[in-house]
Amino acid sequence: MTVKQLSLPELADACGQLGITNVGLWREPVQSHGLEATAKLVRDAGLTVTTLCRGGFFTAIDPKERAQALDDNRRAVDEAATLGTDVLVLVSGGLPAGSKDLHGARERIADALGELGPYAEERGVKLAIEPLHPMYASDRCVVSTLGQALDLAERFPAQQVGVTVDTYHIWWDDTAPEQIARAGAGGRIHTFQLADWTTPLPEGVLTGRGQIGDGAIDMREWKGYVEAAGYTGAIEVELFNAQLWARDGREVLAETARRFVEHAA
Amino acid sequence: MTVKQLSLPELADACGQLGITNVGLWREPVQSHGLEATAKLVRDAGLTVTTLCRGGFFTAIDPKERAQALDDNRRAVDEAATLGTDVLVLVSGGLPAGSKDLHGARERIADALGELGPYAEERGVKLAIEPLHPMYASDRCVVSTLGQALDLAERFPAQQVGVTVDTYHIWWDDTAPEQIARAGAGGRIHTFQLADWTTPLPEGVLTGRGQIGDGAIDMREWKGYVEAAGYTGAIEVELFNAQLWARDGREVLAETARRFVEHAA
Numbered sequence: 215m216t217v218k219q220l221s222l223p224e225l226a227d228a229c230g231q232l233g234i235t236n237v238g239l240w241r242e243p244v245q246s247h248g249l250e251a252t253a254k255l256v257r258d259a260g261l262t263v264t265t266l267c268r269g270g271f272f273t274a275i276d277p278k279e280r281a282q283a284l285d286d287n288r289r290a291v292d293e294a295a296t297l298g299t300d301v302l303v304l305v306s307g308g309l310p311a312g313s314k315d316l317h318g319a320r321e322r323i324a325d326a327l328g329e330l331g332p333y334a335e336e337r338g339v340k341l342a343i344e345p346l347h348p349m350y351a352s353d354r355c356v357v358s359t360l361g362q363a364l365d366l367a368e369r370f371p372a373q374q375v376g377v378t379v380d381t382y383h384i385w386w387d388d389t390a391p392e393q394i395a396r397a398g399a400g401g402r403i404h405t406f407q408l409a410d411w412t413t414p415l416p417e418g419v420l421t422g423r424g425q426i427g428d429g430a431i432d433m434r435e436w437k438g439y440v441e442a443a444g445y446t447g448a449i450e451v452e453l454f455n456a457q458l459w460a461r462d463g464r465e466v467l468a469e470t471a472r473r474f475v476e477h478a479a
Numbered sequence: 480m481t482v483k484q485l486s487l488p489e490l491a492d493a494c495g496q497l498g499i500t501n502v503g504l505w506r507e508p509v510q511s512h513g514l515e516a517t518a519k520l521v522r523d524a525g526l527t528v529t530t531l532c533r534g535g536f537f538t539a540i541d542p543k544e545r546a547q548a549l550d551d552n553r554r555a556v557d558e559a560a561t562l563g564t565d566v567l568v569l570v571s572g573g574l575p576a577g578s579k580d581l582h583g584a585r586e587r588i589a590d591a592l593g594e595l596g597p598y599a600e601e602r603g604v605k606l607a608i609e610p611l612h613p614m615y616a617s618d619r620c621v622v623s624t625l626g627q628a629l630d631l632a633e634r635f636p637a638q639q640v641g642v643t644v645d646t647y648h649i650w651w652d653d654t655a656p657e658q659i660a661r662a663g664a665g666g667r668i669h670t671f672q673l674a675d676w677t678t679p680l681p682e683g684v685l686t687g688r689g690q691i692g693d694g695a696i697d698m699r700e701w702k703g704y705v706e707a708a709g710y711t712g713a714i715e716v717e718l719f720n721a722q723l724w725a726r727d728g729r730e731v732l733a734e735t736a737r738r739f740v741e742h743a744a
Contacts, residue, residue: 314697316651349614351651352695353678358651386581386616386623413618417682430617432579 220463226259263299264448272326273307273319308353331374342404344378360393376402382409398443426473485728491524528564529713537591538572538584573618596639607669609643625658641667647674663708691738
């Protein structure tokens, strides 16, 4: 998504030129390019798919909507398995229209995880609940902190459900370092993502994630917490940024790789 | 601030017509109207000033800036005393330019409170740290949760430093109810404010606070937590909302009073 202006073949080619061997993918471009075609593309390019984004949106009350969401998430698990990644990132969903019941919404997420977890485990895929910044609590994700995400994840086996640690969403939280340690001790850090915090936030607050190094977050500090918790997996850079999307994708990818080395490596 | 389109005399008159006897004031309109003139205005109108907003902005590193901030906060305390309110609301300040050190910024707030607290107590004014929503952590307030605010406040006597409980900033936080109980047990709930959470957020995320009843927050639930914690003071409605500001102020004030009765009384 950081360089969504690139097609998947362009992305694979640009990764090859930069020596990048890992890539996190989103479902929409994979579906556009074709699932099997994408699996072949990354295989042929020597790329490892680190995660697939995203499943989730489990908070509907209507039984039909809930069944549809579960069906869609089973497809997402299947897609992850086909792409050869063992992690499906979950954005859990916001409040249903008219509801003010955060607690109930979080319980419906747990219900869905209970159904989806075993299905995913059978296919070698782990679910990674991503706590999203509290500014998304009403409309995208009622799971706002790593503590809440772990409270949910720990109801299930770690090989079924863990968490996504993303600097953008948790950097403000002074309890997050201890929650990272808790997640690591339980083997539940399923992926680690970087984005920087920059202001002013754009309208809708979806497309303002800062390039690494441009904002308020000390990337090495957070990498240190995650490594101290035992995480040895890939580190993803996931930027939703309208200005980056408007630029040449290969240039943005090269810049992102440089910034990663400068601020996090 | 909810009806900042009204002059203070217009506000006093509108409150009188609606039977509103309490009002929270901001420093800028008070200074424009004149401090002594405002004190006389509210006295003559039979209005009680519940709080003065706002002191704070304590996070500067530069010694000269820090001294200026403390001077300004002493003036704010004096203004509060002159207006007859015993509460000065504090917005603590964001990260200094180029800094990524949230912990250090929070410690500088504690340093400032240590100097300002006794000055305020001598004048009968309590300082109320307001945790602001985490989306303001970098540029307005590094105190993002009620827990953080209490960790700071509890270093000082309750008659010097307590907290502001504002639904807009804490509604997403499942630990906030227990923190409200903690604050109440310590006699540290110095004011309670209502605003609703609506989306999409506007650019800059400063002027999108929803009218009571328009958004995701169950006002009675939060009022219940605060009352259970022993709070018996005034309840303020504080909306920063460009659409409300563009309307007739008296009409907005009347609407707000109706919404308060409907959703919180």
